[in-house]
Ligand SMILES: [Zn+2]
């Protein structure tokens with residue numbers, strides 16, 4: 001991957017009306033960054049979004065899936081209904097950046113860039129509202145809670161956010177420090193992975209560290225399980241496919257000379273191909289059951305399908321790839337086979353309507369803005385914000401066949 005990094009925002013192909021909004025969008029992002037809130041607790045965030053929309057005469061619908069909002073911008077000309085989706089929630093992380101817009105909420109941080117997504121969506125609303133006379137159709141902007149968990153997309157859909165008027169196509173983006181500023185990553189088909197979570201509780205029989213024959217050692221059983229679970233990806237999944245089984249937590253015991261009676265293991269499963277939807281839970285159950293049976297331990301397994309893979313429509317992706325070429329630096333700045341095993345509940349929207357989710361490069365190595373997402377020092381190049389607005393607006397132009405000029 002190239003490291004661009006000259007971030008001369010003047011060189012980006014962003015229209016003057018969006019350029020004029022740029023500082024405002026950055027200010028909004030910084031405000032949101034200072035007041036991060038966790039999933040379904042986005043009270044201040046929702047109020048801020050609502051207030052900004054009302055200031056330009058828009059009437060958002062609030063309280064969708066607790067803290068979610070949507071707003072409809074009706075064009076003067078007939079046309080399709082296009083939805084744009086932004087997520088609003090932050091993470092339980094203590095920020096370590098020393099910046100003027102540092103988080104004021106202790107132990108809470110926008111470490112994934114959702115403050116940027118919300119600001120981009122607001123900026124797009126401002127541009128569209130000011131250009132309503134040349135807008136064909138309606139744009140529904142969805143401000144979604146709880147993407148980081150437990151998931152706000154599904155309850156928003158259940159409460160009808162894609163209906164009345166019915167959405168024809170949906171678009172969403174994620175800022176990505178895995179890509180340099182000025183680069184767009186997109187792909188037809190699966191772009192992000194499914195994200196499942198599992199917990200295993202192993203019940204052995206504790207005892208004296210010197211007398212293992214009188215016990216069932218839950219640590220030894222657990223260690224075998226951790227190792228054996230790695231064979232699902234290396235030995236069972238088709239090597240052409242991508243998948244991950246990660247054990248993120250293994251807890252057992254409290255003293256060096258005591259055999260632990262109980263061990264707890266938890267992890268996450270990621271994959272792109274929906275055909276594996278009912279596969280990993282069965283393989284994990286078979287392995288855990290076999291090892292526990294062989295060792296005389298008992299177990300409980302809790303496997304939860306969290307988010308399905310994010311799957312882009314091929315026609316809509318083609319449009320996004322084309323408009324990206326107009327916005328980015330050169331033809332090498334569109335990564336057309338971009339895939340990453342992040343999970344995202346944008347997948348639920350894309351199960352309902354055709355659409356595309358793309359990644360917008362936001363890293364700037366020369367400015368030290370390249371920490372990974374979910375890191376206490378995560379931050380991104382704010383020049384990506386106006387690019388996000390430009391991408392949304394160009395998509396609307398291309399999809400409706402009418403330009404704003
Ligand atoms: Zn995240």
Ligand SMILES: [Zn+2]
Pocket residue numbers: 112113114147174
């Ligand atoms: Zn995110």
